[in-house]
Amino acid sequence: MTRRIAGVGLGLAAAATLSGDLRVVAAAAAVAVLSAVVLDPPVARSAVGVAAGLTVALTAAAAGAAVALVEGPARGLLMAGGVVGRVLILWIAAGVLGRRVDADRLVGGARRLGLERLGLVLGLALNALPRLAEAAGEVWMVHRLRSPGRWEAIRRGPRIAEVLLANAVRIGDDAAGAAALRGHGGLAHPRRPALEPPAPVVVVTGPPGCGKTSVIESAAAALRAQGSWPVGITQPGVYARGRKVGFLVRDLATGEEAALAQMVERGKGEHGTSYRFSREGLDHAARALGRAAAGSVLVVDEVGPIELRGDGHMPALRRALATPGLTAVVLVVRRQLVPTLLAALVATEVTLVDVEEDPDSGADRVLRAIAGTG
């Protein structure tokens, strides 16, 4: 009870620092000291220690001198007295509060306030600090090695910020991916119903241009040679003068192609992209995905941001995934979208194949993953 009264007293004393009446400030300072004696004696001792004394004296002297110069010594002295009281109160309040704050209390407090996600974020942030520090140490070491002179070190300075931020984001993305893989959905917030494949899933990933489509087509050919039945789509790029200018959609079962998307002027694309999509291409893809049947291996290259927002091929993909008896589902996705896809998948068996690790063995790894899941 006494501690509770002391806590309230300290809060009121902190609020009283806003008062212009010096008698109120003096009374509040006395209350703050008494509260500190009850709540946290070491803070009360520190408030009358050398460090606090110097801080209070310097602040009071500076403010008092300024006022004394303008309004006379008497007014300056009063002002200095007020500053002593206010700084003392703030010192005590900050000390008592600071010694009561710990990571568990903060995370728990956020959860008690109904801020579950903020609690999880704070937990992740505090746990990730050692990893961030390790990454920062490595970045600094590389910076020093690559910058022999002082001028070179200064010139390359901004690169440190870039690498540090990229590292932080990468660690964050890894954490999101790991949480999705383990089925922790506390931070995920799917806006649409999740995907529920009736078969084990192989997710093929890698950076743009690493050969994901080639790997998938080789794997589909090998599946056909083994007597399996791959159905679905691939979306090879269309290039002009070495630049990607569009996409085709290829029916894996028949090999028939249709134009799917064409690059247009900036700002004239659809779905926030620089491409315009053709109705025929989307219908062609829907027909290809509609060939999914019991015993087939459903292949989709690729599930992009448009699909993950519920547009593009997603309606047809949902219908295909509702097919009972699929042997396996192979989904191709860019690396940065893996967490999003995993968060949307309701599947207990997911195998990740990163093509970039070894592009030559990509098709074999996909086949092994399908065999392993089946």
Add this chain to the structure above:
Amino acid sequence: MIDARAWTRAALVGSLWGALELSVGSVLHLSRIPLSGMVMSAIGLACLLTLRRLSPVPGVCLVAGAVALVVKVFGIGGLFPGPLIGIGAEALLVELAVTALPRGAAAAMAAGALVFLWGPVQKIAMVRIVAGQDAIDAAIVLGGRAAAAAGLGGVAAGWVVGAAVAALVTVGGIAGWSAWRLGGRVAGRLGVER
């Protein structure tokens, strides 16, 4: 948010910001290096605008600010209110600017200008709290006397304040623009924007 990445990125970028406030901020503060507040503001801008560029989700800057605050609370400097208020205000101002304006460099520049203008506002507010209105009045009178002694007595106080505000807006705008560009470079490095 469709997936957890905006949250986890906010956690990590906020954590990085808080750690930089703890280390670089403390060193600058204890070394009494001039304009250290501006340096720390620029670092905060770089973190927040990069985060917002990579995850254009409303509220993400506030989450990063909350994380940086928590990390700073555990710092060796203890619970000094000034930097904590500064971190919270910076996160709020950047969030306001980039939410209210269309996504792009202009919003980033506005965020930078607001953040740099906040520094003096916070300092004046802290002086008002600790020393009262008399100290503010005395500082204004002393500033006038100093201007007169320097031969600037004829210059209206409004012009001086206006020039200071213009300088802060310019420097803040440049810092915001640089931070936005940095965000673009980080996005390019991660292959997020194309």
